[in-house]
Amino acid sequence: xxxxxxxxxxxxxxxxxLLYGLIAVGLALIFGLMDVVxxxxxxxxxxxxxxxxxxxxxxxxxxxxxxxxxAAALFVxxxxxxxxxxxxxxxxxxxxxxxxxFSTFGLAIVxxxxxxxxxxxxxxxxxxxxxxGKTVSIAGIFLPQPQLMxxxxxxxxxxxxxFFINRTDFGRALEATxxxxxxxxxxxxxxxxxxxxxxxxxxxxxxxxxxxMAMFFYIYPDVGASFALIAYVTVxxxxxxxxxxxxxxxxxxxxxxxxxxxxxxxSLKSVGIYAxxxxxxFIRPRGLFGSI
Amino acid sequence: MTIxxxxxxxxxxxxxxxxxxxxRAQTSEVVIGLTYPxxxxxxxxxxxxxRAFETAVDIINNDQDFDLPLARGTGLPGLGGAKIxxxxxxxxxxxxxxxxxxxxxxxxxxxxAILGTYQSAVAVTVSQTCERYQIPFMSADNSSPSLHxxxxxxxxxxxxxxxxxxxxxxxxxxxxxxxxxxxxxLALFHEDTxxxxxxxxxxxxxxxxxxxxxxxxxxxxxxxxxxxxxxxQLKAAGADVLMPSSYTTDSILLVKTMAELGxxxxxxxxxxxxxxxxxxxxxxxxxxxxxxxxxxxxxDLAAKRSMVGKINALFKTKSGKDLNDNSSRQxxxxxxxxxxxxxxxxxxxxxxxxxxxxxxxxxEQTIMPWKRVKFDEMGQNNDADPVLLQYVGGKFVTxxxxxxxxxxxxxxxx
Numbered sequence: 001x002x003x004x005x006x007x008x009x010x011x012x013x014x015x016x017x018l019l020y021g022l023i024a025v026g027l028a029l030i031f032g033l034m035d036v037v038x039x040x041x042x043x044x045x046x047x048x049x050x051x052x053x054x055x056x057x058x059x060x061x062x063x064x065x066x067x068x069x070x071a072a073a074l075f076v077x078x079x080x081x082x083x084x085x086x087x088x089x090x091x092x093x094x095x096x097x098x099x100x101x102f103s104t105f106g107l108a109i110v111x112x113x114x115x116x117x118x119x120x121x122x123x124x125x126x127x128x129x130x131x132x133g134k135t136v137s138i139a140g141i142f143l144p145q146p147q148l149m150x151x152x153x154x155x156x157x158x159x160x161x162x163f164f165i166n167r168t169d170f171g172r173a174l175e176a177t178x179x180x181x182x183x184x185x186x187x188x189x190x191x192x193x194x195x196x197x198x199x200x201x202x203x204x205x206x207x208x209x210x211x212x213m214a215m216f217f218y219i220y221p222d223v224g225a226s227f228a229l230i231a232y233v234t235v236x237x238x239x240x241x242x243x244x245x246x247x248x249x250x251x252x253x254x255x256x257x258x259x260x261x262x263x264x265x266x267s268l269k270s271v272g273i274y275a276x277x278x279x280x281x282f283i284r285p286r287g288l289f290g291s292i
Numbered sequence: 293m294t295i296x297x298x299x300x301x302x303x304x305x306x307x308x309x310x311x312x313x314x315x316r317a318q319t320s321e322v323v324i325g326l327t328y329p330x331x332x333x334x335x336x337x338x339x340x341x342x343r344a345f346e347t348a349v350d351i352i353n354n355d356q357d358f359d360l361p362l363a364r365g366t367g368l369p370g371l372g373g374a375k376i377x378x379x380x381x382x383x384x385x386x387x388x389x390x391x392x393x394x395x396x397x398x399x400x401x402x403x404x405a406i407l408g409t410y411q412s413a414v415a416v417t418v419s420q421t422c423e424r425y426q427i428p429f430m431s432a433d434n435s436s437p438s439l440h441x442x443x444x445x446x447x448x449x450x451x452x453x454x455x456x457x458x459x460x461x462x463x464x465x466x467x468x469x470x471x472x473x474x475x476x477x478l479a480l481f482h483e484d485t486x487x488x489x490x491x492x493x494x495x496x497x498x499x500x501x502x503x504x505x506x507x508x509x510x511x512x513x514x515x516x517x518x519x520x521x522x523x524x525q526l527k528a529a530g531a532d533v534l535m536p537s538s539y540t541t542d543s544i545l546l547v548k549t550m551a552e553l554g555x556x557x558x559x560x561x562x563x564x565x566x567x568x569x570x571x572x573x574x575x576x577x578x579x580x581x582x583x584x585x586x587x588x589x590x591x592d593l594a595a596k597r598s599m600v601g602k603i604n605a606l607f608k609t610k611s612g613k614d615l616n617d618n619s620s621r622q623x624x625x626x627x628x629x630x631x632x633x634x635x636x637x638x639x640x641x642x643x644x645x646x647x648x649x650x651x652x653x654x655x656e657q658t659i660m661p662w663k664r665v666k667f668d669e670m671g672q673n674n675d676a677d678p679v680l681l682q683y684v685g686g687k688f689v690t691x692x693x694x695x696x697x698x699x700x701x702x703x704x705x706x
Binding site: 008009013016116122124125133135137142144216217218221222226227230258261262265267268 | 330331332333335336338339484510511512513515516517518520521522524525528540541544545548551552553554569571572574575576579
């Protein structure tokens with residue numbers, strides 16, 4: 001094993017990890033806000049990839065240009081999902097947790113089925129894009145441009161989110177609602193509105209990730225499944241509800257996956273991720289940066 | 293009129309008495325079960341398979357002028373012109389769902405035979421279930437060699453398996469070597485279910501026998517979110533020939549990742565599956581100029597056998613695609629099975645099994661470059677000669693074996 005192989009692995013792992021973080025952060029945000037795990041998170045990713053693909057196929061819009069549009073569309077979609085599904089699921093008096101799980105899980109199955117019905121199960125790809133297939137090579141280390149862009153977008157999104165939560169009124173309302181949803185009503189904050197916006201924001205972030213991923217990944221109705229699984233472990237590892245935890249968790253997952261593949265057969269590379277997660281559970285069950 | 297309880301009982305008794313007659317009358321229809329992935333990662337394969345089987349059944353049920361068994365005349369003459377009806381079951385690529393669906397097809401839908409399944413891992417459980425109920429199972433497009441070596445009486449496969457396919461690949465590599473091409477090292481890249489594992493085992497054995505060195509043997513997890521670690525290892529090994537055994541999703545990601553990491557072998561010789569699928573070439577065709585793929589079908593055969601082109605046209609109107617390695621095998625499996633049912637003159641599992649075992653269909657009466665269809669005692673057809681195809685200028689041309697070839701291989705690939 002040469003130094004070049006190791007550096008290349010770590011670099012690829014880091015780029016992928018940042019993207020994992022971007023995919024996971026919406027999940028962490030929604031969970032932190034209202035203790036609901038969105039089991040349709042992978043399907044949110046899937047429809048944002050399809051949206052990017054169709055904008056490309058019909059309007060020749062490059063994924064970089066369509067990314068803000070897709071994020072905006074997903075924002076609306078996320079808010080609507082909250083208002084039409086989750087809001088009612090949360091009213092359950094008994095077994096509220098189960099009702100939430102099954103309602104978002106049901107949503108996932110419905111979205112997947114509709115995607116297969118309307119878009120066919122065929123594999124789509126954005127065949128040409130400004131960055132697609134382009135690579136930066138530094139001293140024998142190859143860094144694909146779409147993934148570099150993904151990493152940059154992830155860092156910007158996390159920066160923006162940090163600023164948004166800590167420095168704006170809405171961010172403070174978000175934090176306050178999360179602390180005590182009952183008390184905020186007394187100061188005139190509409191809980192439903194904050195939750196809907198939280199869902200919108202979470203979906204918009206995964207929409208951003210989907211648009212970037214459409215540049216280098218294939219698209220089909222089940223594409224979200226394997227990424228969603230990684231998003232769940234990322235959130236659990238980084239700490240439930242912690243936005244920074246999702247960021248750090250993503251990077252850790254990406255790097256651990258890359259290192260595992262260096263020392264073990266690649267078919268076992270996800271073993272490393274879950275081994276690290278089990279270790280974290282052992283030491284810090286709420287996750288590395290979890291506050292709850 | 294009021295209906296008393298006695299009327300109902302009488303009516304029931306009359307219906308029960310008539311039931312056997314009704315059942316007998318139903319032999320005007322022969323029901324065949326098909327189990328495929330219709331949802332999940334390989335759902336498109338199931339959709340295309342449906343079109344291939346429909347094409348075959350259209351030809352059997354209607355009068356068509358092809359030199360193919362059962363094409364002329366309508367239905368199955370051995371069963372008084374009975375028509376074939378197909379019932380599909382979705383196994384989602386999951387062996388356990390495959391087992392349950394096969395059970396349902398046999399006990400509830402009363403199918404007289406089952407064809408399937410694309411993924412070899414699912415064929416394992418489906419064929420075991422069929423064996424238990426004594427219903428013939430035919431692997432239309434499974435290629436794992438271990439499938440026919442399990443001592444099953446009701447298992448049949450008309451198409452080649454991966455040892456035959458791999459042997460053709462190594463015959464080809466040997467021929468290239470003889471011409472002076474330097475081929476020393478190979479890299480295997482295969483997914484981690486029975487398809488990839490069996491394929492890699494066959495290739496490892498052949499490489500040892502024929503004096504090729506395997507410098508990388510990468511087994512990866514199917515549908516991985518990323519293959520960059522895997523491709524790096526392939527790149528570091530730097531073999532002369534890359535031999536992937538991958539389904540469509542992983543094939544797309546493999547080719548994209550290879551381009552991103554600047555890895556380009558002299559040749560890719562692929563074990564079909566994803567490398568036969570249009571979706572791969574739509575996505576990354578520009579990076580695949582010169583890729584070599586094994587197959588059991590070649591459209592080049594249409595020049596010699598005109599019905600191949602006509603049947604391809606029929607399939608294309610249904611699916612919008614040309615027949616490929618997968619859909620051609622599905623088509624042929626239906627013809628072979630229908631031919632056996634017709635000769636059995638019965639929908640009884642044991643009789644169909646006996647008729648299948650007695651099959652002897654000359655190659656000219658198929659759409660394949662095969663010598664003939666004749667099963668050995670394990671249910672495998674050993675006269676199905678594979679071909680190698682090269683992707684040149686947006687289509688596949690046959691390059692091997694010499695008797696089927698229409699062009700010389702381009703080596704190295706672009």
